[in-house]
Amino acid sequence: MPLTAWRLRLLMISLLTVSFLGALDHTVVATSLATIAGDLGAVQQMSWVLVSYTLASTVMLPVLGKLGDLLGVRLIFLASLVLFLVASLCCGLAQDITQLAIARVAQGIGSAGLHLMPQTIVGTVVPPRERPRVLSIIGAAFPVAxxxxxxxxxVITDAWGWRWVFWINIPVGLIALALAVIAVPHVPGHSGRRFDIAGAVVLGISVTALVLGASWASADRWVIGVPVIVAAAVAAVALAVFILIEVRVSEPLVxxxxxxxxxxLICIVLSTVIGVGLFSVVSYVPTFVQMAYRTSATVSGLxxxxxVFxxxxxxxxxxxxASRSGRYRMFPIVGTALAAGGLLIMAFLPPGLPLWAPMVAMALVGVGTGAFMNILVAVAQSAAPRSDTGSVTATVSLVRQVGSTTATAIVGGVIGAGVALGLPAGLDAATLTPAVVHASSAAVQAQVAELYTAVLSPIFIGLAIAYAVGIVAALLLPNRRLSDHFEPEPVPTAESATV
Known part of the structure; x- marks a missing residue:
């Protein structure tokens, strides 16, 4: 049943608040990480504060998506929000790194629901043509965060202490919970269907091994040691077993x-392109700018x-x-082309140019990616049976997150190895910081700038190629129009993509 105008507005406010809460948590905690690790006396283990959260949120995406289809999106959404708030309380109360990591696992599970369920709810209660507009508003929470x-x-860490980085979620989350209880409609699930427990376990093992292996390889500057080989083997075997399970069960997880x-399929490819092409490199851009353009940390943040802007x-x-016209195919075509062009510009920018040059280039990447990032979710939902809205939304999100995590590790390893091999005499890669470089002679600064440009240029070219693959994929999208009304439950066939 279509929602009334006021109910839809209230729903959008509720979903936007929850999405912002989930997206903000990761960026807020990253800033406070050093303070947290120092206070708990666990500097060497501080990465687990992020890794435990990322692993839990990634592994649980397909599980929560399927549970939403089976039990109803409202129940999974509210349960995820409650779990996130309880876990935030426990994070702030943690007395050592082990307690904090365990609480972060629970928080990551809740965060997966906060990310996934708003999109699934939109796909369940909003007609296909209106979804791009609604999803773009909700999706705006991510860049704002x-x-x-x-x-x-x-600011929170300096003013109130790091525990309030987690506790600040509670009052905001309670407001969001009250709004959600009122605004999110009851949508019945398909409770007669069985949950694929074996598939969930095996996929969790595969994703965990993949993420851990990539993280270990990146930490060792992409040296392929025994742990990395074992993790890669476990990931590959588990993935093969998962596919066998999914072929045989009546209600597969994916x-x-x-x-x-x-x-x-094309929406899944495009989502992977976003994870690989943009999210893998954006965290390294400030360091590149500080080294190649000799700026301060504050200025490099521009x-x-x-x-993001x-x-x-x-x-x-x-x-x-997209909602106004109902057409969607042009947006991923133009968007991937713009992003590929921006990355190619970054690859060939000579060091020493004014800062506005990389700003314009990376703004092109952001504009191009934003042009289709949320639209492809709406398109994938419209092409799937309504009973699979949660699982298809989760699949699109999962491949983006896995692609981002894996590619980030690869990019980081390549940068670390390349810089270590080419550093001028007298500089140590283990202690290299922008401050050390800026305190060196002008000749050394110029050498480091050239080095970072030489190391990052092939990476930017490789990521531009990833977006070029996205251009080809986008050209293969059917040139259809999003429907103004909910379609009847389609019969799943090879081309049940009437949108």
Whole structure:
């Protein structure tokens, strides 16, 4: 049943608040990480504060998506929010790194629901044509959180202490919970269907091994040691077993029929391109700018800000356009082309140019990515049976997150190895910081700038190629129009992509 105008507005406010809460948590905590680790006396283990959260949120995406289909999105959404708030309380009460890591696992599970369920709810209660506009508004929480999160985390840590980085979630979350109880409608699930426990366990093992292996390889500057080989083998074997399970069970966790549907498959490819092409490198751009353009940390932050701001404006504008026209194919075509062009510009920028040059280039990447980031979720949902809305939404999100995590580790390892091999005499890669470089002679600074440019240029070219693959994929999207009304439950076939 369509929602009334006031109910839809209330729902959008509720989902936007929850999405912002989930997106903000990661960026706020990252700023406070050093303080947290020092206070708990666990500097060497501080990465587990992030790794435990990321692993839990990634592994639980397909599980929560399927549970939403079976039990109803409202129940999973409210349960995720409650778990997130309870885990935030426990994080702030943690007395050592072990307690904090365990609480972060629970918080990561809740965060997966906060990220996934708003999109699934939109796919369940909003007609296909309106979804790009609504999803773009909710999706705006992500770039806004990137912009304000680091500053907010620093302010809270300095003013109230690091525990309030977690506790601040509670009053905001309680308001969001009250709104959600009122605004999120009751949508019945398909409780007669069985949950794929074996598939969930095996996929969890595969994703965990993949993420851990990539993290270990990155930490060792992409030296392929025994732990990395074992992790890669476990991930590959578990993935093969998972596929065998999904082929045999009646209700698979990730229905493989999605991959036989051209529209859904292309949306999955495009989502992977976003994770690999943008999210893998954006965290390294400030260091690159500090070294290659010899700026301060504060000034270097202008480049990712330009990227995120471009993404924010683009996602809102294109979401509105897509809902207005019902057409969607042009947005990923233009978006991937713009992003590929921005990355190619970054690859060939000579060091020493004014800072506005990389800002413009990375803004192009942000505008291009934002042009289709949320639209492809709406398109994938419209191409799937309504009973699979949660699982198809989760699949699109999962491949983006796994692609981002894996590619980030690879990019970090390549940068670390390349810089270590080419550093001028007298500089140690283990203790290299922008401050050390800026305190060196002008000749050494110029050498380091050239080195970082030489190391990052092939990476930017490689990521531009990833977006070029996205251009080809986008050209293969069916040129259809999003429907103004809910479609009847389609019969799943190889081309049940009538959107």
């Amino acid at each position: 990137i912009l304000v999160g680091p500053l907010l985390g620093g 229905p493989l029929r999605h991959f036989a549907n051209r529209t859904i 480049v990712p800000i330009a990227t 471009g993404m924010l404006v683009s996602t809102l504008f294109t979401g509105w356009l």
